[in-house]
Amino acid sequence: MxxxxxxxxxxxxxxxxxxxxxxxxxxxxxxxxxxxxxxxxxxxxxxxxxxxxxxxxxxxxxxxxxxxxxxxxxxxxxxxxxxxxxxxxxxxxxxxxxxxxxxxxxxxxxxxxxxxxxxxxxxxxxxxxxxxxxxxxxxxxxxxxxxxxxxxxxxxxxxxxxxxxxxxxxxxxxxxxxxxxxxxxxxxxxxxxxxxxxxxxxxxxxxxxxxxxxxxxxxxxxxxxxLYRLDLLVAALARRSLWLTDAYFMATPVYLEALREAARDGVDVRLLVPRSSDVPVIATLSRTQYRPLLEAGIRVFEWDGPMIHAKTAVADGRWAxxxxxxxxxxxxxxxxxxxxAIEDAGVAQEMEARFLQDLRRATEIVLSPRQRVVLSSPRQRLKAMRERARSSARGAVRYAAHLGGAAAAAVRGRRPLDAAEARALATIGAVLMALSLLAWRYPYVIAAPAVVVLFWIGLTAAARAVGLLWRRRTETGRGADGVASRRAGNP
Missing domain, CATH: 3.30.870.10 (Endonuclease Chain A)
Structure with a gap:
């Protein structure tokens, strides 16, 4: 009762x-x-x-x-x-x-x-x-x-x-x-x-x-x-499905873990992102996050067209x-x-149908038996769609762990790395070595931007301080001095 x-x-x-x-x-x-x-x-x-x-x-x-x-x-x-x-x-x-x-x-x-x-x-x-x-x-x-x-x-x-x-x-x-x-x-x-x-x-x-x-x-x-708080809540509450489309996916570790926990709990989590992007570096960084998602059972797809720019989510066929x-x-x-954020079954189901339609023009990313991140072939994509299996594939090797996570893993040894992460690590290493050589040979190239930034910050702080002091002098009634005197006069 x-x-x-x-x-x-x-x-x-x-x-x-x-x-x-x-x-x-x-x-x-x-x-x-x-x-x-x-x-x-x-x-x-x-x-x-x-x-x-x-x-x-x-x-x-x-x-x-x-x-x-x-x-x-x-x-x-x-x-x-x-x-x-x-x-x-x-x-x-x-x-x-x-x-x-x-x-x-x-x-x-x-x-x-x-x-x-x-x-x-x-x-x-x-x-x-x-x-x-x-x-x-x-x-x-x-x-x-x-x-x-x-x-x-x-x-x-x-x-x-x-x-x-x-x-x-x-x-x-x-x-x-x-x-x-x-x-x-x-x-x-x-x-x-x-x-x-x-x-x-x-x-x-x-x-x-x-x-x-x-x-x-x-x-x-x-x-x-x-929206960050809401996205975390939806990832925690989803019971059947959570399908995401995003143009510039570079999620925080907290949100990545929320998605992984949902997938481990049996939620059908899918992510659709661009393969080619108007900001290529973002696409590269997005790919470095695939491996931890795939290992948790999340299905990742790359759009085969020129650019997918949508930012949508649909959960359990009821929320979008x-x-x-x-x-x-x-x-x-x-x-x-x-x-x-729409709480309506009709709209959510329409969004689900459009998501599935988009997947027809997308390539699924899977893990091979050797735990490498690879592109699935059309035959293997069909098998994965039907069986949700993480199978081997033909195609080009894509990037694995988060770029910062890959660097940390390489330095600290906190998790194993594979060949799929070589290009990301090589990029990190090349950039850092180039910056160090530039700083050694031309230190002013590194120092000059730092000087400009520090001077700008200092000038900003000084300008705001002057503005606050000027306002204090000109304010009447509810100014800082007035508040202090009223407090002193109250028992």
Whole structure:
């Protein structure tokens, strides 16, 4: 007789754990549509901008100065001339070329507002390392889009030149969660020095329900690591399956161990990553993490196309995540990121189906009987898919352990190494020896950057100290001296 009540308590505790980990409440009453690649995302974005009547808010890591970027800027400029409040927040580093080339000039001349996130500042030496990596579009209070796609020709490809489009995933959201996404944008916009009238940011309750999907809007910042906590929780709670797609996989040891423990406990853990990447060094580092995953029974696949840029997860056919966060330290701890965590069986099952479809164009990485990391042949891939066996394979040898882990293993002897790790270790050794020779022959080459960095840090600290002292002198009422005198006067 106590079972139903116990189940209710478990549900409440589970929702509390997810809410606290993500730093976001569960918002019900939404309609969600999964959009695949630029061929589905870009037309939906353009239609939403066309239909906007009050405002368009765009937060984007990369807006390229190419035919795709100019197409969106021209559309936004036209809406601004029609009286729609258009706000564009781009990342200073990600859209560096667009800032230099005056890509946004037609938009600002039409009355739109454009701001750069986190440009270099004298008073914040290391903040420049943090990026606004979000991909968000909100039109009025009607519709919002969250994705891994930026705006540029890479996502569309160029058939005339034989360039395939990048594989990526986004979602269209209608319903009360649009208010949460607007608030997330408003916070980032204010951090960049802007302001939005409160009348354009509605309360969640003022937006009618448009469906039955419940989701969380997770707007992470460099100080929160919200999604990292949630990813660890999902890895711990998954019971049947956890399927991950990631563009720049360089997970922390803690998350790697969470995945390994899940696999050891019988969870079907799969990871899909690029084989060829726009950042080749990241692909190389990703491959160095394969071996510990494979040894735990995790299945690793490499995308056979030009680039898979999606950042998605789906667990147990009931929970899914889509957004901008990669499974690496920079995304989890250093950037402004935006994801939605969807608790809906229909959406999750659609994500599972798309994941399986992606695996048809991927090559599985397996362990040979000699514990080498190798590419599986088509015949062996089929066998592995059916039997989940770690079998021998034909193909090229890929990298094994984490690059830092491989170096530590070589120096400390904490685990055996094999030939698959030779190239990674050779790279480490060559780089370190080259740096040592450079420092010996030209010490100023090493010393000069260190001097610049130390001077910048010192100048930053001094500038902030002067600013604090000046503020203390000019503040009245609730200044530091006022607080001290009130404390002294209170019994």
């Amino acid at each position: 106590q079972l139903p009540e116990s189940l209710d308590v478990i549900r409440v505790l589970a929702d509390q754990a997810f809410s606290r980990s993500a730093g976001a409440p569960l918002v019900a009453g939404n309609r969600v549509r999964v959009l695949c690649d630029a061929t589905e995302n870009y037309p939906a974005w353009q239609a939403a901008i066309e239909d906007a009547r009050r405002q368009v808010c765009l937060e984007m890591y990369i807006i390229d100065d190419d035919r795709i970027g100019r197409r969106f800027v021209d559309l936004l400029a036209r809406k601004a001339r029609e009286g729609v409040a258009v706000r564009v927040l781009y990342d200073w580093f990600g859209s560096l070329r667009a800032g230099w080339s005056r890509l946004f000039q037609p938009l600002t001349e039409a009355g739109g507002e454009v701001r750069a996130c986190n440009p270099p500042r004298l008073t914040a030496a290391f903040s420049v390392l943090s990026r606004d990596h979000r991909k968000l579009l909100v039109a009025d209070t009607e519709v919002a889009f969250v994705s891994g796609l930026c705006i540029g020709e890479s996502w569309m490809g160029d058939p005339a030149r034989g360039r395939e489009p990048w594989r990526d995933t986004g979602v269209e959201i209608r319903g009360p969660a649009v208010a949460d996404l607007l608030w997330t944008f408003a916070e980032a916009w204010e951090d960049a020095g802007g302001s939005i009238p409160e009348s354009l940011i509605p309360a969640r309750e003022s937006i009618p329900a448009r469906g039955e999907v419940a989701l969380r809007v997770i707007g992470a910042t460099p100080t929160t690591a919200n 995540r889509v957004g901008s966060t990669n499974l690496n330290f920079s995304s989890w701890f250093g950037n402004w990121e935006l994801d939605v």
